Amino acid sequence: MPSLPVERITPFDPPPELAQLRATSPLTRLRYPDGHLGWLVTGYHMARQVLSDPRFSARSQLKRAPTVRPGIEPFYRAPALPGWLVDMDAPEHTRIRRQLAKAFTAHRMRSLRPRIEAIVSDRLTAMGEAGDPADLVESFALPVPSLVICELLGVPYTERTTFQRDSATLFSLEATAEQAVRAMADLEAFLTDLTASKRRRPGEDLVSTLATDGELTTAEIAGVAALLLSAGHETTANSLGLGVFALLSHPDQLARLTAEPGLADTAVEELLRYLTIFHFGVPRTPLEDVPLAGEVVRAGEAVTVSLPAANRDPQRFAGPDLLDIGRRQGGHLAFGHGVHQCIGQNLARAEMRIAFPALFQRFPSLRLAVSPEQVPLGRDNGFYGVHRLPVRWS
Numbered sequence: 001m002p003s004l005p006v007e008r009i010t011p012f013d014p015p016p017e018l019a020q021l022r023a024t025s026p027l028t029r030l031r032y033p034d035g036h037l038g039w040l041v042t043g044y045h046m047a048r049q050v051l052s053d054p055r056f057s058a059r060s061q062l063k064r065a066p067t068v069r070p071g072i073e074p075f076y077r078a079p080a081l082p083g084w085l086v087d088m089d090a091p092e093h094t095r096i097r098r099q100l101a102k103a104f105t106a107h108r109m110r111s112l113r114p115r116i117e118a119i120v121s122d123r124l125t126a127m128g129e130a131g132d133p134a135d136l137v138e139s140f141a142l143p144v145p146s147l148v149i150c151e152l153l154g155v156p157y158t159e160r161t162t163f164q165r166d167s168a169t170l171f172s173l174e175a176t177a178e179q180a181v182r183a184m185a186d187l188e189a190f191l192t193d194l195t196a197s198k199r200r201r202p203g204e205d206l207v208s209t210l211a212t213d214g215e216l217t218t219a220e221i222a223g224v225a226a227l228l229l230s231a232g233h234e235t236t237a238n239s240l241g242l243g244v245f246a247l248l249s250h251p252d253q254l255a256r257l258t259a260e261p262g263l264a265d266t267a268v269e270e271l272l273r274y275l276t277i278f279h280f281g282v283p284r285t286p287l288e289d290v291p292l293a294g295e296v297v298r299a300g301e302a303v304t305v306s307l308p309a310a311n312r313d314p315q316r317f318a319g320p321d322l323l324d325i326g327r328r329q330g331g332h333l334a335f336g337h338g339v340h341q342c343i344g345q346n347l348a349r350a351e352m353r354i355a356f357p358a359l360f361q362r363f364p365s366l367r368l369a370v371s372p373e374q375v376p377l378g379r380d381n382g383f384y385g386v387h388r389l390p391v392r393w394s
């Protein structure tokens with residue numbers, strides 16, 4: 001009986017056992033670390049089916065703990081923060097998500113674009129002035145999304161040390177349950193204060209919009225903001241850092257991108273698909289027995305939907321293991337699928353579409369400052385990525 005394959009052989013490919021399981025069946029039995037039996041979804045079509053089926057709950061109380069590894073528990077088993085959308089079902093999830101979607105307007109996203117361009121440009125200037133070698137994560141991949149999410153939420157960037165530390169703890173597989181609970185409580189306290197102050201003195205930001213339209217409670221807004229703040233910068237930071245490493249490791253694809261910056265949109269989609277940083281997948285539990293692929297998934301059993309395996313399914317993507325930045329097959333599942341599909345996806349896309357071309361334009365001879373084997377990969381985190389990316393350009 002397989003347990004969830006987590007060991008990678010190459011930095012950019014999911015564990016090879018996932019492909020072997022998928023070739024046998026899109027749905028297989030899985031033994032979880034605590035010994036109980038559940039299911040693993042590896043096929044693309046099956047993944048979409050499960051994630052869009054309302055009989056599958058996202059609520060962690062129903063999931064058997066530890067779901068995959070203890071470390072991803074806090075993200076999915078937050079101590080019931082109101083507004084922590086990833087852990088909610090309809091109708092509560094629908095109510096809060098609708099309010100949030102109203103605040104995530106196209107206008108707000110458009111008006112953030114020039115700010116993202118300015119933030120990216122400032123960071124590149126600072127990097128150039130400090131000189132090489134540099135750690136691209138510390139000087140670019142982490143500060144860009146942190147500054148953008150602060151701008152979106154109206155959080156002072158001076159608070160970053162605290163919220164970056166709390167989010168890192170939340171998503172670290174090495175953090176103890178006590179550390180994760182404390183990090184969550186700190187984030188909650190910080191964002192409850194922020195929400196209260198936005199109610200008193202609203203600004204142009206998203207928390208102010210949520211706080212002044214009167215439909216969500218302070219606790220719900222604080223929970224939503226805690227999720228946005230933490231999920232909104234670690235994920236994009238990892239996608240940027242790992243994306244640069246992937247491009248530097250595929251010089252033919254990087255040359256295409258620099259010769260034709262118009263490829264930035266498809267390049268970003270392809271990097272999202274190819275790298276699929278949610279490397280353990282997303283957990284669900286059926287509320288009733290559900291017949292699937294000739295099996296019956298019983299009510300209450302844990303199901304892990306492997307997004308990396310689904311995004312490499314040859315039944316959906318031609319040559320799925322190749323990075324092809326001109327690929328035009330959309331529909332990847334890097335942002336999930338169904339009612340929980342990432343609400344920040346257009347923001348993440350905008351950041352990546354601006355950041356990659358700008359970085360390679362400013363530093364055309366950007367290269368690794370260490371050998372590829374020396375790049376520390378973040379296997380110890382809920383999201384896959386690089387911990388550091390030492391680079392040179394002179």
Ligand code: HEM
Binds near residue numbers: 233278336345
């Ligand atoms: C490349 C970057 C990102 C990736 C790969 C990513 C991926 C995902 C995935 C896979 C889910 C679905 C989880 C599930 O079904 O259980 C999700 C949900 C979510 N993401 Fe993202 N995300 C990214 C960036 C962002 C950003 C920038 C924000 C905020 C501005 C954000 C906010 C959220 C929220 C609030 C949810 C929960 C939605 C719900 O449950 O209804 N994400 N994300």
